């Protein structure tokens with residue numbers, strides 16, 4: 001903090017404008033410059049991590065019965081924990097845990113050291129072992145839910161884990177995945193993790209690929225032909241080999257007809273239990289993913305805010321991301337998922353500062369950046385991404401990318417790059433601002449697509465809405481119109497943020513002047529909204545339109561994957577009349593491309609269809625109600 005104070009500049013000196021060429025935007029103050037950090041020894045932790053070590057499992061034999069002992073340490077003294085346990089059903093294509101029994105820890109006073117014991121022998125009895133799958137192996141995969149209650153009962157920390165055993169021995173276990181990620185019609189990546197280093201093997205369409213001794217495995221496979229594929233993975237350690245089941249997946253076809261799902265904002269919600277599953281909302285998220293799969297989604301786009309995040313602790317961040325991945329894993333075995341960064345998916349550094357109640361927070365400097373950890377957590381296309389904005393700035397790798405599916409290109413824009421609170425004072429970036437390098441990359445990509453006869457449509461996805469409509473009028477890409485009366489710098493002084501509108505405008509101009517962009521899919525707002533923006537839509541505080549927004553484009557806000565819902569704002573929004581449909585329900589989108597047409601089905605978490613509408617016909621934006629049918633598999 002002291003270091004920060006030394007660098008405290010006067011407000012007027014923040015208004016130093018860096019003049020840039022071409023379509024560049026003059027940037028305010030330190031925006032886009034390396035952040036002025038405090039000292040590492042003055043960092044403040046806000047970690048919510050509860051597991052210090054483990055859980056680790058061993059097997060003991062007692063009175064002729066096998067028992068599993070799950071041991072772990074907590075970061076602070078916690079009361080007795082519970083475990084619910086069982087197998088995975090052998091006959092599920094989309095395996096989810098089948099809990100069958102429970103056990104309570106034998107512990108009288110709160111402690112940081114924990115050990116829960118439960119009976120394994122009973123899992124081999126016919127009543128608990130459908131199909132005799134465990135009996136046949138004399139072991140198998142045991143899944144368990146570890147519940148660590150808060151002493152006042154207000155909250156529980158919940159972890160879904162698994163281990164593998166044979167006879168009386170713990171053996172290697174595939175603890176995460178396998179995941180399928182599709183980069184193109186010919187190229188996929190299969191990834192998984194094992195509890196300890198193992199040698200890996202993938203069998204895909206009858207061909208075998210190997211992966212060297214490691215805990216983390218990523219196998220890139222090229223040269224695929226056809227649209228339907230199957231694969232399995234196996235792990236070998238200490239002369240024992242365990243295998244995943246066989247999963248089926250699709251790669252892009254050429255028929256001009258396919259469907260995909262999109263959603264975002266699954267950070268922890270209300271309702272207790274698995275509504276707050278270590279920072280994510282397992283209860284809603286998993287049911288939406290399962291529903292998207294059963295509605296024939298060939299892939300799923302998730303545009304950010306997976307977790308509560310904003311944590312100073314890298315282990316906390318990774319544990320929250322594990323919770324997100326655990327929630328969607330049953331679907332991720334066979335449906336590729338493309339992720340983007342939201343404004344909650346940050347690992348940060350944090351210093352107290354007398355000038356602000358929030359202190360000074362920014363994308364982690366003393367450790368791994370958000371972008372680095374995000375790229376480690378997920379597998380996304382990494383063949384083409386923007387250059388970093390500064391030599392000190394993070395890489396865009398796997399956060400800004402594109403892929404093609406059949407006749408359509410999907411572009412992920414990272415609208416939460418290199419975040420810092422008070423970026424105009426501190427450096428780094430504010431939420432929603434798109435810097436020059438990423439903009440140039442994006443516009444070039446759009447231009448290249450124009451000349452590509454194989455691509456008929458483009459969808460852009462990003463977390464921050466260019467045109468918010470409820471809880472995010474004060475940020476996103478709007479910041480109350482950038483008005484200095486509604487924006488403050490770190491000293492509480494009025495701050496002109498019209499640069500955010502310039503950034504939004506150049507992005508939307510590029511989008512609307514390209515003849516192939518159909519919709520921009522965003523999150524952040526915890527609701528569904530369909531917003532039509534064209535050259536006559538009022539988009540400024542004074543109600544004026546932007547005539548450069550040439551083609552009408554749909555903004556589809558879909559932030560309803562489990563985060564606390566938002567109602568529509570009663571504040572005046574210039575584009576209010578362009579919000580054609582709004583719903584606060586938890587939901588996901590199914591978008592069906594059929595040659596030149598695009599149909600949109602908005603599915604609520606309770607199985608209703610919020611709306612069904614054709615949004616593009618023969619390559620032109622339209623709005624026609626269509627039957628709200630269940631669309632099933634193609």
Ligand SMILES: [Fe+2]
Nearest residue numbers: 305342343524
């Ligand atoms: Fe957000």
Ligand SMILES: [Fe+2]
Nearest residue numbers: 265305524563
């Ligand atoms: Fe959110």
